Every structure is written in C-alpha cells, then in structure tokens.
Amino acid sequence: MVRLLHLADLHLGAKFKWLGEKSATRKEDLSEAFKRAIDFAVDEKNKIDAVLFAGDTFDSHKPSNETTELFRAQLDRLKKGKIHSILIPGNHDAYEYSDSLWREEFDWLHLLGEPEVGAPLTLLINSEECHFYGFAFDSRKSNEPFDEFKTTGSEGFHIALIHGSLGVGDHIEMHSRSVPLNRKRLVKTGMNYIALGHYHNFDEINEGGVTVVYPGTLEGMGFGEDGERWLVVAELSQKGVKIRKEKINKRTLLSETIDLSDSSDATSTVRDRLKELSDDNTLLKLELTGSAESTVDVDSLLKAYEEQFFLLKIVDNLSLLDSKRIEILRSEVSVRGNFVDSLLNGLEKLDDRERSLRELALRKGLAHLGGID
C-alpha cells in the first residue's frame, strides 16, 4: 500500500487584492492551510508516503522570500518524516520564466521541471516501485493536445502529475494557460493515478482502472470555489486506488442568488437570509435578482450585517425595468412619465448591455426625479 497526499493549486503568496483590508488575513489562512496539510502528512498515523504538488504551488513565479521560506520549511518537515515530495510547476509558477523560483535548488524535492514527459522518476516506497510521470507547464510547448502519454509498462504503480484543463468527454479544453486534457485519453494512459491541478474544485473520475483527481484549493481563492475544501489522500494498493477526503478549509466561500420577484418585502427577505447565513468564517456573495417591485437598501443591509461575516458582498441585479410599478409610471403625465416611457420603449429588442444601460439610466434618473426609494 502506498499513500499519497495530493495537493494542487496552493497559490502560496496570493495577495487577495479583492478582499481589501481582509486580504492579509486571507493570505495567512492560505499559509496555515498548507501547514495543516503538512501536519497531516507528517502525522504518523496517517502513514503518508509521499506528497504530490500538481502545479501552481505558488501564486507567482517569483514569490516573496517569506513565502519561499515557508515552503522550504515544510519540505524540511517532510524530509524529517522521510516523506517524498514530488512537484510539477504550474502556469502561475511556471518554470519557463527566466527568474522562476524553480530554477533555484530545493532540498528534498523531486522537481519534474522539464516541459516534456521523460523517463519516470522511480522511487521504492514500501517495497513497491512507484513511477512518477510529470512535466512542467510551458506556454509554448504544453498547448498541443496532450497525446502520447503512456506508462513504461514496468512493475509497480504508475502515477502522473499534470497541470491542465480537463475537457468533458471528447472535448479538449483549449486554453493558453494550461495543458489541454482529454478524459478519454487520460483513462487510456494505463496510469494508476493521475494527480491533476489547475481546476480549483474537487473532481474525481474513475474509469478503466484509472483514477483522475483534481483536489481543488485548500482555501477558496474567490467566489466559485465555494463550500468545503479537501485534503485528498490516494491509497494505491493491488486492489486499486482509494480516495480519502478530509475537510481542510478554515473559512468557507458561499455564492447565493435570491430572486425577489415574488417577495412581498424584498428587504426583509434579504435580511432574513443574511441572519440565517451569518458566520464569522463565511465569505458570502449574495446576488439579488428578479423584478424590483420594491428596492432593497443594499447599503444599510451591508452596514448592518457585514460585521457578522468574514466578508459580505451584495450584488443588486434587480430589474426595475421589469417591475410593474415602473410600468405604471410610464403613463404619468410628467417629464418622469416621458422618461420612463422612453426607456421602456423597445426593451425586448435590446441586447444585454443595452438592457443594463437602460436599467442603470432608469435608476440614475429616478434617483433624481423621485419614484424609487
């Protein structure tokens, strides 16, 4: 039995600019999550034999010394625990930069830094031969559909590390910043385990005796990386590959949309939901949609509830244009009536942007003319 801790997309040193004053804390969260992952690896009861880093370990190809030292310190812990570490660079920390950090020496790290798949790295783990295949993302070499990738066929376990975009079925996800991967081809490689990186959410494919896994980020980097984050352990044995997941994230991102079209009191509806979701460790993005029969005072809601979240974002995408009360306003004998009528005119023929323009113009105009609260 060989146990691999599969990490990817750690994005160490990420600046979280979008979080404003909370960015430093979030950056710290990321480092802490990484340390916890290594705590897990060196904890003897977990019996981890090797840690895989499937790309984008760092957010930048030239991270700060502090960040690099953090990484070195964790490698040192792995060294003490005699746990192998195997790494491929990703697109963020690409090897191809002339000043890429991977051009420096790292103790206790098997760096698969070549842009093409060469002979595998073979390690004897628990008297099993483990063959590790991998290559560094290279923007000029790695964009061709990923084709010839097969095991050497020798005894033991075959494990691949790739930083790429997995298309669905036959589809090849062409993307200039990652290796395009095809599911059908991957399962034909004959690998026991394919450790992927690049996509930030957990995903697992079991097909044709091949297990393909995206572990996802340890802490959500942005909305869309919602919910729980996982530590992924792959157990390779003669019986096959078993995936074990353990929750790792400290804070949770959440994106939610509320349609307020049918709400008799939109603000209350939003307020109630905020009360339900309030949590110090939650980053919430709440999108308000539907026709705006009544406006929601986003500013005062934010003021009242942002303290109860790690981060609160309310996106007002309510549509005044679709609301009945605006429809009523258009027949008013006034400049306002003319204004509304003019903006509602021919609405159905407009594209999204034009529609957004009208919506915003309506809001802006009525803010001065009166008519919305």
Place this chain on the structure above:
Amino acid sequence: MRLKRLLLERYGLFRGKVELHFSDSGIDIIVGDNESGKSTIMDGILSTIFGTKREERVNLIPWNAPSSGESLIELKTDKSMKIQRVIETQHTTLTMNQDTEPLVVFSDKASPQGKKEAAHYFDMLNEIFGFSDRTVLESLTFLKQNEAETKLDQKIRELISGSGKGDYKKAIDSLKKEALLITRDVYWSNPSKDRLLENLGNELIELKDSLEVALNVRDEGGDVEGELKEADAGLGKLEKKLKTEEVKLETIKKFRESIEKYGRSKKDHDKLLGGIKETEKLIKGMDELEEKLNDEFVLLIKEAGVSLRDELNELKGIEQKKKELANEIEGLKMHEVESVELLSGGVKAAIVLSVAVIGIIAGKMWNSTQMSALLAFVFGSIAAALLMMLGRKKPVSTDTRLSVRESDLTGLIEKEEELIEKYYNILLDRSINDIHKVLDSVKEWKTELKLMQEIRSGKKSLEELEKESNSLLQTILLTETTLENLEKEYSELLKTERKMGAAEALEAEQTEVITELSTEHKSLEEVKHENEKKIAKHEGRGVGNIDLLTHEITEKEEESESKQLESDALQLAVRTLEESAEKFQESHHNRLSEQISGWFERFTGGRYSGVTLDDDWKPEIRTKEGKRIGPQHLSVGARDQLYFAMRLSLAELMSEDVNLPIVLDDPFVNYDDKRLKISMELLDEISKEHQVLLFTHSPEYAKWGNVVLDLNDYWKKQ
C-alpha cells in the same frame, strides 16, 4: 373627485376611532390645535389610498396601543368607491359601487414595497388619478404653510417632473456632473473614493504593457534559450564533425607527406636510375671485360687443364715421395711462409677495402648511397675475385720446384708490395681520374694477372677456378636482381605519384570542408555568445507574472466596463431626460400656460391678463396695462396666487378626468387681512371646481365653510 368619508381607527395619534364626513360642496374645514392630529388626518387620506411603507408603519401604532388598526376612505369620481386598509398588514380592499351593487375589485396586500399583486391595485389608482405615486398628489394638492415661492420656475419644473421633488433640469445637471466624475477628474470634484474611468484606462494600459513585456521577455528568453540550446547542440555536432574531419585531414596530410617524401625520393631515384644506367654501362663494360677475362681463363684453363692434370697426378706421386723433405723444408721455411702468407692476407684485405672505397667514392659522385654501396660491392667483389686468384698458393712439389717456387714467391711478394704501394697511392688520391687510372691499373693487373696465370696455369685447381667463376656470376646476378628491384620500386613510385595528386585534391577538399565547418562553427558561436548575453540580460530581470497580470487586467477591465456602463447609462439618462422634458414641453407647454393664465386671471380679478412660460418654464406675467414682468416683481400675495394657479393647472393636467381635492394646511398663518381676503377669494374660486379641505388651528376660518371636524372637541370627548 370628492372625498366622502374618512375613518381612522388606532391610527397614529388616534387610539380610538376618528371619522370625517365631507360636504358635497364648498370648503370643508378641520379645526384643531397643534399636535391635535391634523397632520395625522392628512396622512390618513394619503396612506389609505397609497399605502404605507414598512418602516413608516411602526409610527402609526398609537402610543400605549398594542397595534395599529384600520383606515377607510370613501370617495366619488364618476363612481363611488371605498378603500379599506389594515395598517399592519397593508391588506387593502377596494370596493366599487357599480350602479347600486358594491363590487370588491381588489383585496390583497397593497403597499409601495408590496409584491407583484399590489401592482394591480396601483394600476387601478393610476387609472383613477392619472398617477399612482403618493408624492404626486402630495406635491400638487397638499399645500402647507408659507410655501409661496419666488423661484416659481423651479417649482413648476419640480411639479412637472413627476414626484414634485426633483427638478428635471437640476436632475440633468446632477447626472452630467456624476457622469463627469466617473469619466475624468474635474477641478471642482472631490477626490472620489472610486477610481475614475480615465485612471482605470491608464492603469489598464500600464498593465497591458507589463503583460506584453512579460510575454515578450518570456518568448524572447525562451527563444534565446531555445536558440542557445540549438546553437549548443549545433556546436556539439559541428565540433564532433570537425574532429572527424580534422582526423581525416591529418591522415590525408600524413599520406601526402609520405607521398611527398616519396616524391623527393623519386627525384633521387631518377638520379639513381641515371646512375644505375651509367653503372649498367660500366658493369656491362666490366662484364665484357670479365667475359673476356673468363674466356681467356677458360681457354687457359682448358689448355692448361690436360697437362695440369697430368702434372698434378705426377705431382701427387712425387709429393708422396718428397713429403718428408717438403715437410722438412716447410719446417725450415715455416716462419717465412707464414709471414708471407700473413702479409699476403693483409694486402688482400687492403685491396678489397680500397676497391670498395673506390666504389663508395664513385657512388658518391652519383649522389647515391645505394649506388655507392652497389659500386662498393661490385668493385669489392671484383677486387676480391681477382685477389682470390692472385692469392692462390702454389702447390709444393719437388726440391727444384720448391726453390723455383721460392723464387717465384719472392717475386710475387715483391709484386704484392708493389701493388700495395699502388693502392695506397690510389687511396690517397681521390680524384676521378684516378678511378680510370685504377681501372687502367686493373687492366694492367689483369694483364699481369694473365702473365701470372700463365705462370701458374699448370698448377691451378680447376674446381676452384670454376668456383670462382660461379661466384662472380652470382655476384653479377645479384646485381641484376638489385637492379630489377630498383626498377620495381620505381614503377611503384610512379603509381604513388598519381596517388599523390589525388591526395592533394582530397586534402584541398577536406580543407574546404573544414573551413566551411569552422565558419559555421564561428557563426554559431557568435549566436551562442549573443544569446548568452541576452540571457544574462534576462536573468534576474523581474518580469510580471503572466497569469497574475492577466487576472488583474480582467478585473480592471470588468471594473472599467462597469464604470463605462455607468457613464454610458448616465449619458443615456441625461439624453433621455432632456428629450422627455422637450417632449413634455411640446405637448403640454401651451395648455399649461393657458391653464395657469386662466386661473391666475381669475384669482387676481383681471389685474393680470396672462402668464407665459418660456422654455425653462420661467413665468412672465402680463399686467392689465400690457407690461411684462417677472414673478419677482409680483407682490407676495400675487406670487401665492400664481403658485396656486400653477399647481391647480398641473393637477388638472395630470388628472384630467378627476378634479383632485385641494388640501390646505394652515397656509394663511401670518397673513395680513388684505392677503387673507385675497386667499379667501382664491379658495372660493378653487372650490367651484375642486373639493377644498382646509386644516387650520384657528376657529376664525369656520366662517369660510363647513367645519367637518373640530379636533379640540374630539379630544375633549375622549
């Protein structure tokens, strides 16, 4: 339209019920001190019709009461209707009296923040009033204290704008300013907390530049690295190739050198060959001589042969007999003979040596060591052969013969001494003429030899002579073989010459190949050097991270896009608002002007003949005398009248089919008597077409109309 009845229960100030029945004509008056509930009743009218927002509802709960109650209003347009509203839930029931049967046309929650269903209710209000906005009714028909305005144009713009709160012109200005604030910095603006569109644009340009630099550096760096790798690989290959070619060249060079050496030796050989030919001639001459000599020898031998054999046989017999004697003589003469023979051996060696030296000298004259050797050999051999013959001992036979022999020997010794002397002379004189002399001498010796042979003829062993002859022949044969070998060597040499030509061409070719390779190598090395320089330039050159830059650009683009959208929306709002105002002007300006003129004329009793509104709705008043004046020149009272005229006109414009009730909240406080009189007349005029509700603290106004509620009395009863 007329309000018929208002009922408020547990509403604001009123813990219990308050009910008002309005008159069918004239002015209805509600009397009450401050804080007695006049405003609550006015609000009750509006709230019952238009509803209350959630945050305002809490204020409607009477003090010390558990909850708010209900309100009801009855009104009559072309038909009668009743609106009942539960304050807390905003549940509203609208009942219409179609003919005689009451019909509930709406029963649901209906408030300004209400859900979709409420829209139906407001839709109906819109049909009834021409608007559904509480503020419109409020601004047009609810007149409060001291509202007379000097900025009448602004007031009218506010009124025609819609809610009565926003002046469309001011709105346009504000929107324009807002748009400017988004797009670019203007001197009068405060530094905005948001980024300006212009700044965002600049930041985006910077970011995109950085990205381009990063991409270029990466590509360039990569290219350089790739090129360097290629160059290195190329150099490696070239170096290998060069090495191979150089080894080839080395071989060719060696080959050529050896051929050249052969060439040099060929020249020597050419000379040698000449020498050989010369020598051949000489040898031939010698051969002839030898042959002749041999012939003579053979003849001599043949002639001498028979007698010699006999003599030998005889000698053998005698010898046997005289052996002892001979031995005795021998013993006696031993010392002498030995010394003679010793001497004679030394002479022989000297001769052979000398002749060989002559050969060497001769050879040297032809510049050939080989020739020298050959000649030394030839001469040496000849000399040796001659000497062999010369040095042959005479057989010892009888006493007489012995003595003869002894004398012969003495002669011979003398002869030998003579010859030795000659040889030494020859050895001392190395001129070529001496060779001829030697040859002459040889001839002489031969002649002498002949003489000697003649003398010795009878005593020479035939077999020995034959032996000697054979050995000479062998020598000659050997010489011939040597010559043959030389010729062979020469022909090989000729072949080699051809080879050498080819080798030279090959070498030239090879040199060319190497030159080409070297040039290529050099240029590759230059490329490598350049690339190394480039890489050195790139090393440590911190370029931006492509992904992070791209991400930042996307974010900035989104931000910029949203700002642009906002800016565009503001411009659209400005444009639309300007057009809307223009449209309103076009369709309503004249009528509104006429309407205001009419009312104003009526209010002022013809003191003013009319009002004209310019494009900004600024009124210009015409006096009876035909003078045109601005509103600022009107008396305060006239301005009030004009303002009333404007509101009434607009209310009539907006609610064409229903004459809205006019609600007055003590507007005449602080009015002097003259102004009050004018106001009185004004209300009379209005009340001819509109229901007028006058709320006042002063019971003095009771005489103006019907008091429908005295709040002071109401509170006394409570």
